[in-house]
Amino acid sequence: MKYVPIPVALLAIGRPIPVNIWSDTGQLLLRKGQPVVSEQHRDKLNAFNASSTPSDALAWQRAYERMVHEMLRDGVDVMTIADAGMPSEIREADYVVGAQLSGGWLDLQEVLRGILYQGGLAINPLGRLDSIARKLLALLEADADDSLFCLFQALADDSLGYCATHALLCGVVSALTAHKLGLDPHTRRSLVDAALTMNIAMARDQDSLARQATPLTDWQRTLIREHPERSAAILQAFGVDDPDTLDLVRWHHAPDTAEALPRNLRARKILSTADAFVAKMAARKTRSPLSPLGAAKSIYLGAEGDAAAVGAAMATAVGFYPPGTYLLLANGDTAVAVQRGTKATTPWVVAVMDKNSMPITRYQAIEAAGAETSIVAPVNFETVKLAISADKVRRARERIPRPA
Template identity: 60%
Template sequence: MTYVPIPVAMLELGKPLPVDVWDPQGKLLLRKGQPILSEQHKEMLNAHQACMTESDAKAWQRSYERMIHTMLRDGADVETIARASMPAEIWETDYVVGTEVLGGWLDLQEILRGLLYQGEAAITPLQRLEGIEKKALELLKSDPDEALFILFQALADISLGYCATHALLSAVVCELTAEKLGLPEDARRVLFRSALVMNIGMARAQDSLTRQSSILNDGQKKLIREHPQIGAEILQGFGVADEDQLDIVRWHHELDESRGLARNLENRRILRTADGFVAKMAPRKTRLAMSPLGAAKSVFLGSATTSEKLGAAMATSVGFYPPGTYVQLVNGEKAVAVARGSRANNPHVVSIVTPGNMPMSNYLYRDITNPQFAIRSPVNAENIKIKVSQEKVMKARMERPG
């Protein structure tokens, strides 16, 4: 029998447990349906290395993900979700769900967010991460422009939670850039999976900070400094033995390039640059999001720590106006980029707002090489007051030439 550790820290006092609790040798500690009565009771379970069967672990994790989805649907804020304990009920259907990760980018975002929130208490994390990585790479290969569109749109929506969107988008930017630079596939795979978990050491705090209007306190500053090391330790606790992944996560913020393994230097540079680029484009309570063009100039065109070759590769891979971000045209219309063009400053765009600031009932593809439809300036997502219809975007996108 295979046993999986129970996330004792995420158990709520007084709630019945939906699984039998065992020790690693198979001795029954608690029957299903019994509650945790006190903090001392939790300490006792920790002391006995409380476990559950692998099938119970997978089902309980599925129940947790469903609970998080319901909370989001019902409008719960990120801080409430971050404090959520493990659910007290497991459905029968939770036991028969396949191991493959299904759905699209927002489904992946939801699954990854649950894992990052659990941190060191995550259930069967390596299997789940493998499924997320496999599905994300399939979706990215199928349509890179759609991947960027959905994830940049999600980045502007704080209600979805920031940590998982940041991780997925950073991973996508890393993969596109590394491929442009000609890195071998095995190096790109370790870079991709490192990006997915680089901030696992502060995932809940990362989401809370996007909503915080006050300045960082000393504890938060300390966590930001130390989260790469914490993240590497969490991954080691999961059973990650890949020295390269641990090295990339541990040093992904480090500017002193003499630290860490020399063979991972290029991967660490790519991840650090992608991480900064995505972060600058994310909205905060304390500031507006930076435009993609501004973020590009700040991070990989104007930075002394980013090589010209890396900056050019990332700019070409993502564009100065990536899919999912907004621009204003010379004729006054506001448009959303839907695909990258032949050059970084030449995206395919679809107009969604009239010059009079009215939402268009039918979105219109615009050729920006036509002077009247040329890009005048980038537009922050906060200044777009409509909800963009992906169905209308895809329909207009199909009308583009070529």
């Protein structure tokens, strides 16, 4: 029997364990339903490399992800979530193999968030991260505009947390930019793997910082400075041995360093630029988010050499008004971009609010290129107080004429 190590440090004292706990040699250490009774008991479990069966491990991980999702949904403080241990209950549905990856972007976000929150204690991380990366690339290949729409909409929803959405969106933006620049498939996959995990050493803190209204403390500045190396160390402990992925993670804040692998210079610039691009569009308690146009200009204008080429490719690949973001039209309507256009400045849009701030319920996709429908200015997420129907957006996109 193969056994999977469990996150012993996340076992709450006095609460029942929902699975049998075994040593890595097959000795039963704790029966299902029994509690960890003390710190010493927990230390003993750790000394025996406490493990569970693969099916129990994945179901328990799924139960943890569901618990975190429900706490975020209910508005529980991030620091409280960070202190939460492994759940004492596993539902039957948690044992359904692959259920967590059978849906769309929000399902991926939920699974990834659970792995990132557990950091070095994550259960079976390599197989799960590989499944997430494969699913990301499959969804992106199937419909890049829908992928961007879902993730940019999720970026504005702080109830979902920030760290996993940031990671997925950086992966998508990096993959699209790498494709635009003609990078090989191995490099594109390494970029996605690195984007998903580059902040694993500070994922909980990343969510907390997104809601923090006070300046950074010295400890937080140190965490931000050191997290690339710590994230790479966590990945190596997981068993990641791809030198390119580790290089990208380790140097994503210092892409030009001479210590990094020379062959990954352009890829590192892509990841570093995507990281900054997405971060600038995310709201903070201490500042308003930049519009996509403002974020695109910040990575493109003033750049030189390879940085300029990467910035231009990213702006072209994603668009100045990416799907899922908002803009004001010349006729006074507020619209959401739903599909990239033939130019970065002319996306297809759906008007969702008229000039009198009344909701528009009939979704019709139009190209933002005519006199009445040209774009006047981008609109920040926080100013649009409407729920957008993704299904209605998809139906509107189906009516967009296809190129001959």
